[in-house]
Amino acid sequence: MNRFVLIGLGALALAACKPTPxxxxxxxxxxxxxxxxxxxxKPAAAPxxxxxxxSEGPSFDCAKAGSDAEKTVCGDARLSALDRxxxxxxxxxxxxxxxxxxxAEQRGWIKGRDACWQAVDANRCLLESYQTRIVELRLxxxxxxxxxxxxxxxxxxxxxxxxxxxxxxxxxxxxxxxxRDQAIAFAAPSASGSRYTREGxxxxxxxGEATLEFYGTRLSCKVAGR
Numbered sequence: 001m002n003r004f005v006l007i008g009l010g011a012l013a014l015a016a017c018k019p020t021p022x023x024x025x026x027x028x029x030x031x032x033x034x035x036x037x038x039x040x041x042k043p044a045a046a047p048x049x050x051x052x053x054x055s056e057g058p059s060f061d062c063a064k065a066g067s068d069a070e071k072t073v074c075g076d077a078r079l080s081a082l083d084r085x086x087x088x089x090x091x092x093x094x095x096x097x098x099x100x101x102x103x104a105e106q107r108g109w110i111k112g113r114d115a116c117w118q119a120v121d122a123n124r125c126l127l128e129s130y131q132t133r134i135v136e137l138r139l140x141x142x143x144x145x146x147x148x149x150x151x152x153x154x155x156x157x158x159x160x161x162x163x164x165x166x167x168x169x170x171x172x173x174x175x176x177x178x179x180r181d182q183a184i185a186f187a188a189p190s191a192s193g194s195r196y197t198r199e200g201x202x203x204x205x206x207x208g209e210a211t212l213e214f215y216g217t218r219l220s221c222k223v224a225g226r
Contacts, residue, residue, distance in 0.1 A: 056080070059087035067114040069126060076123070082130040089137040096141075109133050121199070128198050132184050135173050139166070149177075152210060154221040161212065161221055163203065165194075172196075176203055178214050 060083070062074035073079040093102045112129060119125035139146070149162040159179030166173045172187035174196040185196035185203055193206025202213040210221040 058083035068117040069114045072122065072126060079126055079130065082127075082134065086130060086134050086137070089134060089141070093137055093141060102140075105136075119199075124199060128186070131171070131186060132198075135166075135169065135184050138169065151224040152221040153224045154212070154219040156219055161219065174203055176201065176212070176214070178212070178217070181214070183214070
């Protein structure tokens with residue numbers, strides 16, 4: 001099994017997981033109408049039960065969800081579907097020769113996912129966390145050579161830039177390596193050329209010219225040899 005390692009599973013969304021101020025102002029309560037006040041009290045409705053593990057919910061039992069991230073996944077159909085897909089890929093990966101490595105990576109990924117409550121956009125952090133881990137497991141399980149890396153020359157040559165495009169995946173992804181740092185970015189709508197993003201990262205290429213925003217570093221680049 002090929003091994004595909006990122007710069008750190010606990011930092012899947014480096015710029016996403018920034019603490020945000022907590023709004024402690026209580027929401028205003030609507031005044032009761034005279035009609036409502038005259039009615040006799042009604043018993044409160046029982047809270048809707050969280051889905052258990054199954055075809056509609058995530059791979060884990062939502063009644064036992066322990067983190068805010070897990071509770072969010074339980075209430076989101078898209079995240080639940082990604083969790084089921086990830087669980088299947090992880091189970092298959094455990095059957096391979098690198099079982100202990102995969103288990104350690106998974107524990108690190110769970111810690112990173114559960115830290116998404118600190119993100120500026122927690123839902124985006126969770127979505128990209130799941131998508132990234134799924135891509136990692138798919139690439140690790142791939143057999144045979146993958147696509148060749150495209151090399152770029154940038155205005156700052158201190159860190160070489162290379163990008164591998166995986167257009168056969170859904171969603172399509174680009175694995176961006178800048179120096180020793182690496183990130184997985186996902187295809188995004190573009191008026192022209194190809195554009196890949198994740199929180200803190202944007203890579204945009206058109207006719208061999210590219211711009212890169214990489215966690216605060218901005219570069220203008222072109223395909224090497226052109």
